[in-house]
Amino acid sequence: MSAVLLRRFHAVEGLQLVRLSSGLSVKHAIRRYLREPEVLYAEPNYIVRATVLPNDTLFPQQWGINNTGQFGGTAGADIHAPSAWELTTGSSSIVIATLDTGIDYDHQDLAANVWSAPTSFSISVDGNTIICPGGTHGINVVPFPATCDPLDDNSHGTHVSGIIGAAGNNNVGVAGVNWNVNLMACKFLDGDGGGGESGAIACLDFVKAMKDNGVNLVATNNSWGGDFVSQALLDAIHAQEEDGILFVAAAGNDFQDNDLTPTFPASFFAPNIISVAATSRTDAAATFSNLGRHTVHLGAPGQEILSTTPNNTYSVFSGTSMAAPFVTGVAALLKAQNPSLDWRAIKNLILAGGDTIPSLPQTITGKRLDAYGSLTCSGATVASRLQPSVMNTSGAVGSPVTLAYLNITCGQPNGSVSVLSSSGDTITLQDDGTSPDQAAGDGIYSGQWIPPASGNHTLTFPGGDSVNVDALTNYYPWPVAPSDYNYRNFSGTNLDLGDDSVATITSPFPIQFGGGSFTDLFVSSNGTVSFTDVFGGFVDVYLPPNANYRAYSSLTTLIAPFWQDLYPVSGSNNNVFWDVTGTAPNRELVVEWRDVESFECRGGTSATVKFQVVFREGSSEVLFNYADATFGGNCSDEDQGAQAEVGIQVAPTQATTWGFEEPVIGNGTGILWKLATGTPVSNPVPAITSVSPTTVQAGGPDFLLAVRGANFVPQSVVESDSHYCPTTFVSNTELQAIIPAKDIQYNGNDTIDVYNPPPGGGRSSYLNVTITGEAAPVITAVSPTSAIAGGFSFPLEVDGSGFIFGSYVQWNGKPLQTLYYGPNRLVATITGDLIASPGTAQITVNNLTDGGNSNAVTFTITAPTMQSALVADQTMGLWGPMGNPGLHHVPGTIASPKYLPRFLGWNMARKEGTDYVQHFLRPHAGTALPLANSKPGNPTSGLHLNFLGQTLSP
Numbered sequence: 001m002s003a004v005l006l007r008r009f010h011a012v013e014g015l016q017l018v019r020l021s022s023g024l025s026v027k028h029a030i031r032r033y034l035r036e037p038e039v040l041y042a043e044p045n046y047i048v049r050a051t052v053l054p055n056d057t058l059f060p061q062q063w064g065i066n067n068t069g070q071f072g073g074t075a076g077a078d079i080h081a082p083s084a085w086e087l088t089t090g091s092s093s094i095v096i097a098t099l100d101t102g103i104d105y106d107h108q109d110l111a112a113n114v115w116s117a118p119t120s121f122s123i124s125v126d127g128n129t130i131i132c133p134g135g136t137h138g139i140n141v142v143p144f145p146a147t148c149d150p151l152d153d154n155s156h157g158t159h160v161s162g163i164i165g166a167a168g169n170n171n172v173g174v175a176g177v178n179w180n181v182n183l184m185a186c187k188f189l190d191g192d193g194g195g196g197e198s199g200a201i202a203c204l205d206f207v208k209a210m211k212d213n214g215v216n217l218v219a220t221n222n223s224w225g226g227d228f229v230s231q232a233l234l235d236a237i238h239a240q241e242e243d244g245i246l247f248v249a250a251a252g253n254d255f256q257d258n259d260l261t262p263t264f265p266a267s268f269f270a271p272n273i274i275s276v277a278a279t280s281r282t283d284a285a286a287t288f289s290n291l292g293r294h295t296v297h298l299g300a301p302g303q304e305i306l307s308t309t310p311n312n313t314y315s316v317f318s319g320t321s322m323a324a325p326f327v328t329g330v331a332a333l334l335k336a337q338n339p340s341l342d343w344r345a346i347k348n349l350i351l352a353g354g355d356t357i358p359s360l361p362q363t364i365t366g367k368r369l370d371a372y373g374s375l376t377c378s379g380a381t382v383a384s385r386l387q388p389s390v391m392n393t394s395g396a397v398g399s400p401v402t403l404a405y406l407n408i409t410c411g412q413p414n415g416s417v418s419v420l421s422s423s424g425d426t427i428t429l430q431d432d433g434t435s436p437d438q439a440a441g442d443g444i445y446s447g448q449w450i451p452p453a454s455g456n457h458t459l460t461f462p463g464g465d466s467v468n469v470d471a472l473t474n475y476y477p478w479p480v481a482p483s484d485y486n487y488r489n490f491s492g493t494n495l496d497l498g499d500d501s502v503a504t505i506t507s508p509f510p511i512q513f514g515g516g517s518f519t520d521l522f523v524s525s526n527g528t529v530s531f532t533d534v535f536g537g538f539v540d541v542y543l544p545p546n547a548n549y550r551a552y553s554s555l556t557t558l559i560a561p562f563w564q565d566l567y568p569v570s571g572s573n574n575n576v577f578w579d580v581t582g583t584a585p586n587r588e589l590v591v592e593w594r595d596v597e598s599f600e601c602r603g604g605t606s607a608t609v610k611f612q613v614v615f616r617e618g619s620s621e622v623l624f625n626y627a628d629a630t631f632g633g634n635c636s637d638e639d640q641g642a643q644a645e646v647g648i649q650v651a652p653t654q655a656t657t658w659g660f661e662e663p664v665i666g667n668g669t670g671i672l673w674k675l676a677t678g679t680p681v682s683n684p685v686p687a688i689t690s691v692s693p694t695t696v697q698a699g700g701p702d703f704l705l706a707v708r709g710a711n712f713v714p715q716s717v718v719e720s721d722s723h724y725c726p727t728t729f730v731s732n733t734e735l736q737a738i739i740p741a742k743d744i745q746y747n748g749n750d751t752i753d754v755y756n757p758p759p760g761g762g763r764s765s766y767l768n769v770t771i772t773g774e775a776a777p778v779i780t781a782v783s784p785t786s787a788i789a790g791g792f793s794f795p796l797e798v799d800g801s802g803f804i805f806g807s808y809v810q811w812n813g814k815p816l817q818t819l820y821y822g823p824n825r826l827v828a829t830i831t832g833d834l835i836a837s838p839g840t841a842q843i844t845v846n847n848l849t850d851g852g853n854s855n856a857v858t859f860t861i862t863a864p865t866m867q868s869a870l871v872a873d874q875t876m877g878l879w880g881p882m883g884n885p886g887l888h889h890v891p892g893t894i895a896s897p898k899y900l901p902r903f904l905g906w907n908m909a910r911k912e913g914t915d916y917v918q919h920f921l922r923p924h925a926g927t928a929l930p931l932a933n934s935k936p937g938n939p940t941s942g943l944h945l946n947f948l949g950q951t952l953s954p
Contacts (some may be wrong), residue, residue, distance in 0.1 A: 278302025
C-alpha cells in the first residue's frame, strides 16, 4: 500500500502515523491494513478542534471554569465548561433567581444578562402590595415596605450572579457558566450580609408568583444559611418544588459534618434541594467546607473564585457560597439544551454527570460538578442512602423509622430498592409520591420500617451499607421523696456555652438510655440533652405524641429537665458544667445548668435557675434534680417551669411529658425517670373534694395542707395559686403539700388545685383556703428619725412586723410611694415638700383593708442651721429649675427630683412604668445586648442569616 510514514510514537509501542497517497480513501485503507496479520488496529487520525473559549480578558484566571494548572492548580480540576459550551452557552429565555444581597444590574459584565420585567407587576410583601414598573430587575425585601430596587450594597450577590451568568465572549472581564441567561434578584440580605428568615420566605413567595405568571424560572441560588430550623422555610421550599423550581443551597463553611450538625436550608430533606460543598483548584475538598455523606450532594469549585463585584470591579471570594452558583449555572445550561427537562431530570443529571474524585467520599455522590458530563450523561449511576442520615439512630417499638435511598441513572429513576432488617423483614422502597415518599419519579425511593421489639436492630441497604437502630423503651416519671432528694454538688468542667449553642460530651462509661447504649451526649444551652441529635432549639414545644412543631419532627432523642430559652454567659460561671463522680462500676455522669439566666431577662445575674441531670452507670434511670427553679424578678412568670417543657423523648413519635409550660417544678425537688413496663397507663383527671385546714391565719408560716379527693397518682402535684407546692402522695384519695407563707400574707383566698402530668392527666377544679385574722401591722423603728427642714428627698426605712405586699407607709395619713422588702421592712420616699418646714409628722403603715393601720411613730423636722441653709441655697442654684428643668418645683420649697438617685427595685418599676426603668437603664457589663445573632421572637433582634462566603484579595 502506498503511504508515507510521518511519525512514530513512543508511549504506544508500534503506533505510527502515515499519510495516504492521493486517490485512496481512509475507509478502504483501513480495511486493507486490517487484513495484514501484523496490524493490531488501524483508525483515522481524527481531527479535533480547540474547545470553545471566550475572549473575556480575565477568563485565563477562572480555574473553576477551565483549569489548565494555573496558579499551581491541577489541570482538569474544573467543571469542564468549554466542552459544555460546544453544546450550549445558555439561553436568555432561562431565568435564575438569586436570593442574596442583590445585584449590580449596571455592571458591564452583567447588564446584558439581568432580568427585566417586560411589564409592570404587583407583588404582596409583608401584607403590603408594591407595584413595580416594567424594566424592574427584582425586588428588595430588606426595607419595610419592600421596594422594586434590588441593587447590591454588599457585593456577595453580585459575585454569585457573575458565576452563574456573567456575559461570555464579550471581550470584558469574566465569563459565567452561562454566557446567556436572565438573572432575577431578590434582595433579603442587608449590607452587612444578614437577613431574616421571613425575608428569605418573602423572596421565595416572589419567585413562585413570577413562575405562576409565566416567567421561565428554573432554579433559585441560595448562598446563605445558619443552624436554625424553620418549618415555614421548609414549607416555602416545598412550594417551589410544586412549581418545578430547584433550590440550590450552599452546604456551609464550618468544616463540619452536616449529617451530625445540620446547616439549613441545605440540610432540609426536600427532593428539590441540591446541597453543594466547595472544592479547590487541586480537586481537594476546601478546608472550610461542610461535608455530609448522606446530606451534601456534590462538590463544585468554591475556593479563590474570581467573579463580578459592584461598580465594574472583579474580586476573588471563597466559600460554599461560590460553589452553589456553579451548580445553579449548570441547571440553566441543562434547561437551555433541552427545554423539556423538568426539575427532577435536571437535578439527577447534575448529580450523575459529575466527576468522581477521591476528596469527596463524604458526599452523597462522591462527585465534583461536571457541566459537560451532565449535558452528555449516559449510563452514569448514583446509589446512596439518604435517610437515616446517621449510622446509629433510635426508634421505638411501634414507631415508624423513615428510610430513603437515591437510585438514579443519569436523569432517570433506576428502580425500587430493598432494605433488609436483622429481624428478617424486607422493606421495599418506592418512588411513587405516596407518603413517606415526597415526590414521584425523582429517583428518591422511600419507605418505613417499624421496630418489632425493643433492642438493637440492623438495617442493611444495597451495597452493604448498614444502619444501627436502637428500639428504645419509653420512660415514666416518679417524684423523688423529700427524704431521698440529693442534689449533686461538684466543681466539674465548664462547657462555656453561649446562647443557643451545643457541646459534645463523651462518657467514660456506656449510658443505658431507654434500653439502648450511648456514649456521646449533645448538651445544649437551652436545658436539653440528646444522644442522637446536635440539637439546641430554643423554642420549647410539647413532646410527642402531642408535638405541635413540625420543624422538630426529625428529632429522635431528647432529655429535657428544663427546656426553654436559657442564656448561659460565655466566659463566666453562669454556665453548663459536667463531671463524672464515683468509681466504677458505680459512677455517675452529671450535667448541671448552673445559675443560668433566662434569655428574656438576660443581664440580671441574680434571676437564674440551677438544675441537673444525673446518669448512673449500669442503670437506665435518669434523675432530674432542681436546686433552684425560681428566676424571680422580671422573669417570675417563668418560675418553676412555667415557660418550660419537662420530659423525655425516646423516638420521634414517643415521649413522656412531666409538664409543658406549667409551674410544676419545685426548689429542692427531683424527678426520677424509670423505664415504662408495658404500655403506660394514662393518668386520670384528678378531683378534689376537700382540703384541711380550710382556714389559716394571715401572715402565718408555711403549713401542711391535706388534700382529699379521687384519681390521685404518685406524680400528682398540689398547686397553690397555680404554683407548684412540694407534694407527698399518701393514697389515690389523699395528698399532702407544703403551702408557702408567701401565699397567705393577707386576708382573702388561696386557690388550691391538683395537677396530674401526662400521659393523660389534667387539672382538677379549685377549692379555696380562707385566709383571715390578719393582725394590724406594727412599726418598731424608722430610719432616719429626723430631717432638716428644707432638705432633699430621701428614703425612709420602716421596720416592724405584719407588713404585706401592698402595704404602704403614711405621712400624717397621706400615702407615700412605698417598696415592699418583706413582712418586716418597707422603704418609703419622703419628698422635699414634706419637710419644707420644721415640725413633726406621724408615720404609720396601712395594710389596705386587711388589718388596718399600725401604731404611729413620730418623725421630727428640725429647723435648719446657718450652715445647712447655706448648703441648701447653693444646691438650689445647681439643681433648681434653671439648672435642671426636669425637676418638679413647688413654689417656696426646694425642688425635688422625679426619682430618687438610686434604683429602688422592680416592684417600684412595675408601679412607675417604663419611664422609671428607662431612667435607670445602663448597659450590662460584659454582656452584648442585643445579640447580633439572636433569634426571632425575642426583643430587639431578628434572625441573622449569614451568607456562606469568605472574602479574599484578588
